[in-house]
């Protein structure tokens with residue numbers, strides 16, 4: 001698929017958790033992409049300033065709209081985005097990237113750090129809607145967040161788990177409250193060892209802020225995982 005620029009419009013803003021919001025756009029005719037790929041968005045701010053950013057699709061190609069999901073921080077882009085009127089016209093250039101599920105039999109592990117869930121949500125929604133995409137593979141999502149109230153797409157992941165027979169979602173919280181009965185701490189070698197049996201035989205998809213992706217790359221290398229089995233998406237712009 002060759003990247004093309006499409007005209008689109010903002011149709012909805014969907015608050016998720018904490019400062020995380022999904023921005024939903026019309027899907028223009030002919031806009032094709034693979035689950036997990038990213039796009040470039042361009043629009044004109046209220047003072048006539050051109051603004052643009054890269055985002056993974058958090059939507060799946062099976063859905064009739066396009067979405068990205070982001071943390072609303074205090075950058076100029078995000079300040080304008082927060083207030084962007086419904087109906088605003090944007091240019092979307094897509095598709096880009098190779099964070100896509102490769103066909104095969106190998107079990108698949110997704111290691112997502114916080115907002116890094118966006119491209120994984122795209123892939124898992126796609127598998128939920130089109131079961132043939134997952135095939136008979138085992139898939140495990142290790143999803144790292146700070147606390148229970150900061151887990152984006154938590155309910156939807158439960159729903160997708162019921163649709164994709166081989167999928168397991170394991171949450172790992174670094175600052176869990178007292179009532180949390182799940183995993184605590186970080187995604188580390190011990191967790192990989194216990195959740196991903198025969199770890200060297202899995203294919204890995206790692207996504208999130210550069211610090212998370214770097215830490216996961218080192219951890220997997222330290223665990224003897226062949227780097228050729230690891231696909232990464234670094235969300236540049238975060239720490």
Ligand SMILES: Cc1cc2nc3c(=O)[nH]c(=O)nc-3n(C[C@H](O)[C@H](O)[C@H](O)COP(=O)(O)OP(=O)(O)OC[C@H]3O[C@@H](n4cnc5c(N)ncnc54)[C@H](O)[C@@H]3O)c2cc1C
Pocket residue numbers: 038053054055056057068069070071073074075076077078097115118119233234235236237238
């Ligand atoms: C392939 C890809 C997919 C992404 N997907 C998502 C997503 O799904 N959700 C999401 O929230 N964010 C995603 N990002 C990150 C996103 O583009 C923003 O950078 C991020 O949301 C922070 O934006 P900001 O406006 O808060 O900070 P910004 O003002 O954009 O950035 C903060 C700092 O990072 C620097 N910076 C910005 N972009 C880059 C870059 N490409 N390379 C190096 N330095 C840079 C800036 O110069 C600045 O110093 C993705 C990035 C990439 C490259």
